[in-house]
Every structure is written in C-alpha cells, then in structure tokens.
C-alpha cells in the first residue's frame with residue numbers, strides 16, 4: 663500500500679457516505695469527498711479537512727469535469743467508493759436523455775471509474791473500487807435490448823433494483839478485466855438505512871419516514887460500518903468480485919448477477935453509451 667492512502671468517496675454529503683468520510687478521515691488518509699451540492703458538502707469538508715468537489719451525476723459533463731479535478735489533485739487512488747445514488751422517478755430523463763436510475767446509479771460511476779483507472783492502477787499494492795449496491799438488486803432485471811426503459815414501462819423500485827444489480831455486474835466486470843492492473847472491486851449492501859435515501863419516493867418514504875422506520879431501519883452510522891470495514895481492508899484479492907450483504911460475503915443476489923453474457927453485455931453497452939474504450 664502507498665505510504666499515504668488516497669480515498670475518494672462519492673455521495674459524501676449525506677447519509678452513509680458522510681459517516682464513512684468522517685470515520686476514514688485523518689491519520690495517513692488523503693481524503694477526497696464528492697457531493698452534488700456544495701452547501702451540503704461544506705460541513706463534511708470542515709469536519710474532515712478533505713478536498714471537496716461537486717458534480718451532478720445526471721450530467722456526464724459534470725462527471726468528466728469531476729474526473730479531471732480529481733486527476734489534477736491525486737497521483738494515485740487506493741480506494742474509490744462509488745456510493746452516490748438513490749431512487750429516481752423513471753418517467754423522467756437526465757440531461758443526457760437516460761433513465762435516471764440507470765445514469766445516476768450506474769453509468770455515471772462507470773464513467774468516473776474508467777476516467778480514474780490509471781490513478782487506481784498507480785496505487786502501490788493495488789486498489790479497491792467499492793460499489794454501494796443494495797438488496798434491491800433482487801428486484802432488478804437487466805434487459806440488454808432496453809437498458810433505458812424506452813420499450814418497457816418502468817416502475818421505480820424495479821428501475822432502482824436494476825441499477826443496483828448493475829453495480830454488482832460492474833463489480834464483476836472490473837474483477838475480470840482489471841486485476842492485472844492491481845485493481846480489485848467489491849460491492850456492498852449497507853442494510854436498510856434511515857438516511858435521506860428515497861426522499862422523493864412514496865414507497866420508500868412509507869417505510870423510512872413513518873413510525874415504521876423504528877422497526878425496519880438502522881442508523882446511517884450502523885449502515886456505514888461495512889463500507890468503512892471494506893475500505894480499510896482495501897485491495898484484498900479475496901474480496902475481488904464479491905457482493906457483501908453488510909459484513910457477510912456472498913449476499914443474496916439476482917440470478918443475473920453471475921450471468922457472463924449480462925456482465926459482458928452491460929460492460930460493452932455502457933462503454934459505448936459513455937464513450938470510453
């Protein structure tokens with residue numbers, strides 16, 4: 663491992679990303695935090711001393727500019743925590759005309775990770791790309807002929823679950839393709855966390871923002887625990903390509919999660935859509 667570990671966390675302005683940033687800051691960690699809103703990110707920067715950047719993942723131009731700023735700032739990355747995300751109304755479209763769960767939760771981190779690949783490869787002793795997925799992956803289905811739900815009607819939880827399944831498929835894609843560069847990848851479900859998650863979703867709101875939450879959810883501090891543990895574990899080959907349900911390896915996965923045609927098909931379709939090699 664490099665003398666000073668560089669850790670980059672997206673979605674660090676709120677919820678489990680903010681807790682993880684505060685916990686990992688200090689010591690030998692050079693921390694870069696990413697949020698969508700400068701105002702929301704400011705207290706995290708103040709508490710951690712991290713370098714902060716903003717980007718809206720609904721805009722690829724923002725993601726490209728973000729990658730440029732991170733590249734200017736760091737020579738290597740030991741841990742990239744792709745954590746930004748949420749549930750979004752699939753009837754809307756992003757600035758780049760994609761279904762928003764597909765773009766914000768999958769295509770944007772796919773693009774960012776590719777643009778940072780050489781920085782990940784430059785980490786002495788290897789690096790880890792950790793993707794925050796979800797048990798919601800079980801509700802997803804990847805249709806390689808209709809990734810953007812142009813033909814099918816998209817229900818929000820289905821579109822969200824599909825994007826979280828994509829986080830696992832991307833994890834496997836990295837594990838299969840980038841190991842020679844010392845880049846490992848794992849995915850993790852943090853648990854049902856009472857964060858700002860699902861703030862615009864009626865169904866998630868029902869569970870997370872009514873008295874039911876006391877029965878059904880855990881705190882952001884608890885939810886962040888597996889992210890913190892895996893980020894500290896770093897580029898361990900044993901976790902390469904593994905999906906964790908909180909601290910447990912090999913969590914329950916969608917049947918498509920090990921389907922090689924889907925892993926490969928999603929990788930090449932995503933690369934075409936975001937314009938990386």
Ligand SMILES: NC(=O)c1ccc[n+]([C@@H]2O[C@H](COP(=O)([O-])OP(=O)(O)OC[C@H]3O[C@@H](n4cnc5c(N)ncnc54)[C@H](OP(=O)(O)O)[C@@H]3O)[C@@H](O)[C@H]2O)c1
Pocket residue numbers: 672673674675676677678679697698699702717718719720745746747748749766794795796797851852853854855856857858859860
């Ligand atoms: N909470 C749960 O129960 C749960 C369960 C399984 C998986 N997860 C996953 O855990 C991750 C973190 O969620 P959380 O629970 O901590 O939720 P949260 O409190 O809503 O935090 C989400 C983070 O992602 C950022 N983000 C959202 N949309 C973005 C966009 N368009 N561009 C850039 N950043 C954006 C948010 O920025 P702003 O602060 O500007 O909104 C925030 O920093 C997500 O990937 C989520 O899918 C959560």
